[in-house]
Amino acid sequence: MNPQSITINDTTLRDGEQTAGVAFNRDEKIAIASALAMAGVPEMEIGIPAMGAEEQEIIAAIAQLNLPSKLMVWGRMRDDDLEAARSCGVDLVNLSIPVSDIQIRHKLGRDRAWILATVAHFVSKAKDKGLDVCVGGEDASRADIDFVMQVVETAQQAGARRFRFADTMGILDPFATYQRIQQLAVNFDLEIEMHAHDDLGLATANTLAAACAGASHVNTTVNGLGERAGNAAFEETVMGLHYLYKTRTGIDVSQFPAISQLVATASGRPIAPQKSIVGETVFTHEAGIHVDGFLKNKLNYQGIDPKQLGREHKIVLGKHSGSHAVIRSYEELGIFLDTGEATTLLSSIRDHVTRNKRTPNSTELRHFYGALA
Ligand SMILES: CC(=O)SCCNC(=O)CCNC(=O)[C@H](O)C(C)(C)COP(=O)(O)OP(=O)(O)OC[C@H]1O[C@@H](n2cnc3c(N)ncnc32)[C@H](O)[C@@H]1OP(=O)(O)O
Ligand SMILES: O=C(O)CCC(=O)C(=O)O
Incomplete structure (x- = not known):
């Protein structure tokens, strides 16, 4: 009932x-x-x-x-x-x-x-x-x-x-x-x-x-x-x-x-990042297949609409990213990649996350791109 x-x-x-x-x-x-x-x-x-x-x-x-x-x-x-x-x-x-x-x-x-x-x-x-x-x-x-x-x-x-x-x-x-x-x-x-x-x-x-x-x-x-x-x-x-x-x-x-x-x-009890509804990362997407689906239509990977909580979806790059996400994130920095460049950059991103246990920021992404040449 x-x-x-x-x-x-x-x-x-x-x-x-x-x-x-x-x-x-x-x-x-x-x-x-x-x-x-x-x-x-x-x-x-x-x-x-x-x-x-x-x-x-x-x-x-x-x-x-x-x-x-x-x-x-x-x-x-x-x-x-x-x-x-x-x-x-x-x-x-x-x-x-x-x-x-x-x-x-x-x-x-x-x-x-x-x-x-x-x-x-x-x-x-x-x-x-x-x-x-x-x-x-x-x-x-x-x-x-x-x-x-x-x-x-x-x-x-x-x-x-x-x-x-x-x-x-x-x-x-x-x-x-x-x-x-x-x-x-x-x-x-x-x-x-x-x-x-x-x-x-x-x-x-x-x-x-x-x-x-x-x-x-x-x-x-x-x-x-x-x-x-x-x-x-x-x-x-x-x-x-x-x-x-x-x-x-x-x-x-x-x-x-x-x-x-x-x-x-x-x-004095901080909220765990993955705590349902209010945790910092509960509307953050990293996995390549999710991000690709989300970019095609957010309903592919939206259960609860974060807007009703005054929150937003966020896409980050990490170990599990795919090329669509890499290309999209660099586009937001004004950098336009082909698929080969995206694949090469993904290795740097994976290496960064594995060593630092966090997603790269925009300065670091630019640095990886600069090192491509
Ligand atoms: C499951 C829950 O969450 S119940 C809520 C529990 N919350 C708390 O205990 C937090 C606040 N508590 C306190 O500040 C204190 O424990 C107080 C002020 C309530 C009581 O303090 P004190 O009088 O020093 O007793 P103390 O806590 O050591 O022992 C509890 C006493 O209450 C009795 N008691 C417990 N539950 C009940 C009840 N529902 N009805 C009657 N007596 C009860 C116990 O048997 C014990 O009594 P006794 O001294 O005759 O053995
Ligand atoms: O008796 C009650 O009011 C419930 C108290 C309580 O917090 C509990 O039993 O977990």
Whole structure:
């Protein structure tokens, strides 16, 4: 089923900041929240009030900006976490509780009955404090699905507006994700939010599967930041929804390069050149057959149109170039080659790239040409 519309809940400022070694300062958090809001991100999870006064002050400062996005904070099912969340002035609190037997027993030292009673108690309490509640089902993917259903039933009856299904350890594939989310979506009226981790490199795929299975909300992080291998990348998830399913997200993808750069700088985690959608070289073509096809008609080798991201295709010369590309690149320098010259120059280009591990610039290309005579 293609999702008609889906709500992105971006958690760059919560799970994204849980990337080992990453810590945003106040200005960076405000800049990231503002940039995401301006790009049309409808919801963001912006922090953990239980971390203390400084985090609460930053969350409250973001809330006071009155951005056009719904703001969520993360907390445990504890009175102090709930009170800290309430004090921040946000719209929505995600109250998290482990739902797998392994975490219930070996992290909390509790049993399933305690979990159900705690969910009922804290959802009602949060509602009484005027908060909208999402119940965060930590480790839901390793939990007995029948118990997850009981947790969701309890959450719904207590007045939660949403259940977050967390693949905390990133161990699902898209098929299993689809099955589990569909089971929740057809049996309950409350909103279902997918939270995927990328331990197997499947976070975006699992998030798209969840959207197709009936999830109403999905979590993302810019550049795929997040605990361990990270979360579903914001830019990949949104482009996937737009391109594959024509799903409405309300998000302006032309903002992706700037947002990605902002988060890369603030996080100290540079973007890999080949990172989907936002990497430096993802619209760059070198291979001879591709470049020849691209020059004949760019649709031969264009899936996503880079223009919608404010980006352009780029052709470079390298080890895998063919004569068409060499002739074309030299034409742009005002040098007109025959096929024999192009073939000779290709040897110099290959040698250069093999030694320097980068494509030659125009000065170097002119130098190779000068050496022909
Ligand atoms: C899967 C996820 O990403 S969940 C989000 C996790 N995020 C973070 O942990 C980042 C921010 N965390 C922090 O700043 C700190 O861990 C705090 C402020 C939340 C808590 O700090 P501390 O009180 O010093 O506890 P610490 O983190 O060492 O231990 C966690 C405690 O919370 C308990 N706990 C964990 N999850 C839950 C829950 N959902 N509901 C209730 N209690 C919980 C643990 O059992 C442990 O309690 P214990 O002391 O009784 O054994
Ligand atoms: O319980 C939740 O809200 C999900 C927390 C989380 O980040 C995870 O489980 O990976």
